[in-house]
Amino acid sequence: MKTNFALLLWRRLALALLAVLSLSLAAPVMAQSSSLQKIKQTGELRIGVAPGDPWYFRDPNSGQWTGLGVLIGEQLAKSLNVKLVPVETTWGNSVAALQSGQIDIMLVLDATEERKRAIDFPSKPLLWYAQGVLAKDGLVVKNWEDLNKADIRIGVALGTATDRDLTKRLPNAKIERFTNTDETVAAFNAGRVDAIGFYHPALAIAYSKIHKGAVYIPKPAVALPTSAGIRKESDSAFKDLLDVQFDKLYNSGTTESLYTQYLKSKGLDPSKQPGVTREALEK
Template identity: 75%
Template sequence: MTVFSRSAALRRTIVAGLACMGLLAGAATGAQTLDKVKQSGQLKIGVAAGDPWYYRDPVSGQWSGVGVLVGEQIAKSMGVKMIPVETTWGNSVAGLQSGQFDVMFVLDATEERKRAIDFPATPLLWYAQGVLAKDGLVAKNWEDLNKPDVRIGVALGTATDRDLTKRLPNARIERFTNTDETVAAFNAGRVDAIGFYHSVLAIAYSKIKKGSVQVPKPVVAIPTSAGVRKEKEPAFRDMLDQQFKKMYDSGQTQTLYSQYLKTKGLDPEKQPGVTKEALEK
């Protein structure tokens, strides 16, 4: 067995173990999440650094972001108080299973995660593969970027790196260690555009105020959701599913996103939205 296959097998074993731990935790705690939240008067949400979803002010220590705004809205509808609980994206599954927090918003429902935790069926919002392009570079379609004289920066090893490498075989793909280095290269003019998910690019633009965020067609839109603990009676999950649908259909989800963009000095009308319908226009 190769090192890679041993690592893959170990990951599968860990995930399976976590899934079992989650089910055992559910049996041990007795009270279902929905009952626990109502009885305690608190909705605990996992928060991890990742603007625009979660942002911790370095001075006040307070958390903000789209995920926090969604949490506040859900808590309000339940008549309880929202409590942010700091975690990391890597520890989100374990935190949910152990009951450190009740829900984590803007958590993608990957197949691996679904083996360990649960997710509402209705997406919370959508984000898309996009580019922050220099002034004068218009990318209505991906083919507008698929040229030898177009330099596109990506973070090495990310899904965007893999996607754009296949999608733009004729472009010059420049790879950097992380997103911050990619943005720095764009700001310095070493690349003509950077690729990543459009919501994160909007935050990058808010800092450097150069170029424009664009979502080329065909749109590569991805739904995101919220993670919750697996339970025998999924009343909490089903309640979130109904809330997500109500918020999405009423336009409230987009309104919350727009509200947060304004705190970053951005005009929401000039930025791609977070509904599938808006992204595919």
Template identity: 75%
Template structure:
């Protein structure tokens, strides 16, 4: 073997060695989330503005919401402390991949996200396409709204906009820049109803105390989950899956949602819940 051939062989061996070290390092850091949580005594959850899931008090700076309550309960079950880490919905996947957070509750398992991170199999909870309707407007079915004289407000470009545009071709769809503008239009009487996922509508109702939250038939129910880092060792993901099953089956998930609604001055018994069974009644 000449000098050049020997150098090439050494070079290949060097980079193979680096690759192996990188693989081992990656396996070591990515396979131990559950162990790390137990060792540090902390479960770091991502929190991002989006009531009722996450809400930051403007005075105290404290975070609350259904996602926070779920995080606290699971942390308690693990015997550790729940630590909120502020992020955004758009940055949550990157935060999980980089290890800044351990889990992001109430994150939909979209096909795009599933290519980057992992999700428990069991849904955390469910929400449904609904409306906040003015007094006297009852929509037991979507067809009750599909009339030329019914004005329905939506946030431009959202999934609700796309869905109701197809579902209500005869209704007058009014589009607004964002959720706040849509709610303001309803509050001012410029639309007869607004369409969003029912959990968002419940919070809107808590602020303006006008109209009623309704889920017309057929119900468009959507499961949501929790994002976690993809790992060779799935123990953290599987632990969450078991926690979700137990909390959902025991009624604890709905109870935590009801607990949060009460902090908003709402009666949870008079509002749609977050289980598929209650939404599809």
């Protein structure tokens, strides 16, 4: 009798412990809202912002952030009927900021294979950019072979994708490597190189600062899509919404229009600068 009572007691204790354990394991899952749920609950869309004109630029006087990434973020926030909140980060820390929930989205982030292992990306492209050059006055660049000459000096930022691409693409040219973008632009401004290579939106901003030379996208165009990083989660609602919004902004011409608007704010004539659609870059 005592044995049966003890056995029954142990069974009841085991069931109670199992129930407590199940609740404790389920609690974090139940408490964790999806990205879209959290955005709607808080009424805020938090976008990561990091120095990198024309995507993100902080006015040194007002401290306010602007740039194409911010303008697109405003469109997304409007479609969700929430407030846009810029959260400063760095390009290198953006993945960690998404994983930890510090930001909801990092716009204009390339979907590399390494990043795909840590975060998620919408399937629709946000916009396109191409490998280009800012060439000195008098140096007309229609094709890559126009630069593939021993007497042509081309500046690049050391270790970048542009450095790797142009080193292979232009074996006869003299590739001059500099520590960062600013040093590369300074070398061009001083006449130490004949052209500098970057993706074309960054070259447009460089031109807006020094007003020398012209931006070209040599043929054949090396155009690449960029996207936006978001947190990995089982609920695909936010990702699906972004696919719809990106497609709508792109095909309606809004993305291109926002880029044009930002170029004008930099004192540039958009008609003289390549756009950010695949169709424009591959004409």
